[in-house]
Amino acid sequence: MEQVQFITTPTGDRMVILPEAEYQRMLEALEDHADAEAVRVFKQRLADGEEELIPSEFANRIINGESAILVWREFRAMTARELAEKAGISAGFLSQIEKGERDGSFETIKNIAAALKISVDDLA
Incomplete structure (x- = not known):
């Protein structure tokens, strides 16, 4: 010094x-x-499995404003019916949420996040 x-x-x-x-x-x-x-x-x-990496094509879709639920569902290779069933909602309601036509309650979003094995913050 x-x-x-x-x-x-x-x-x-x-x-x-x-x-x-x-x-x-x-x-x-x-x-x-x-x-x-x-x-x-x-x-x-x-x-330790507490974090995960996703390909940029999926991350960019979210960044560009596409539905995070839809992108995560496709990344997890799940059908709308599979995700809806795991989240305890109808496939039609899930479709409306993914399209931005309806908002899900916090409880619904929490259940969707759990079914996708992500945090609620990942859907914000």
């Missing part, structure tokens, strides 16, 4: 004064460390 100074305040606290460029380098190193830790945690969660 270049030109680091230590001072003691009147209350006895020790302070460090350093050039701004050095301070910025320290911040960047700290952010890099935090990013590396986040990647490590994600990889561990992925290995």
